[in-house]
Amino acid sequence: MDTQKELRLRCWIDIDGERFFGPGRAQLLHHIDKEGSISKAAKAMGMSYKKAWSMVDDMNQKGQKPYVNLHKGGNKGGGAELTETGKMVLEFFQKLMVELNSTVKKKEKEFLDLI
């Protein structure tokens, strides 16, 4: 029987022992950046608006500066865009993941052949 083996990796940031920022929030920031609205970003991720909004609110509250600017007006609170901090956090996380994944990729075959 053919089994499928995969070497997996996850990286995230805890604040005071609680998960604060990881792949899910990075993806949400990415979609907000692309779509310019929380509701469209939520839709793109198959997530409720309420859940996406509360993730944004948590990042804006706990980050040392807000990550997302919310524009008032229109249905569901108008548009949204990443702040400079939000952009830098997203970019840093994406670059770190690329670097970590490249280490994993280099080792993957040799390791999985042992397993």
Add this chain to the structure above:
Amino acid sequence: MDTQKELRLRCWIDIDGERFFGPGRAQLLHHIDKEGSISKAAKAMGMSYKKAWSMVDDMNQKGQKPYVNLHKGGNKGGGAELTETGKMVLEFFQKLMVELNSTVKKKEKEFLDLI
């Protein structure tokens, strides 16, 4: 208020989409190697013997070769030791974690200062 931020990393192996080997099993192999018995290894990890035994059994079943040799006799099944495969898997995992953690450590301060 002083908040404590931490960049965290986890790496594991899936077989057919299910978690097969990660930090917990690596730690168990490490303790079996050190203690020479599943019951002592379980104790060192604060884990029940039954749980540790079933983890070993799963590794021995699903790995392409057994990871742990079990010696019969005595209470709770006698001694246990890593096979060559078990040693190689453990060593590879530990080395990979060292390498990934060194990438994380290099980036950690810069990233956490942004967060």
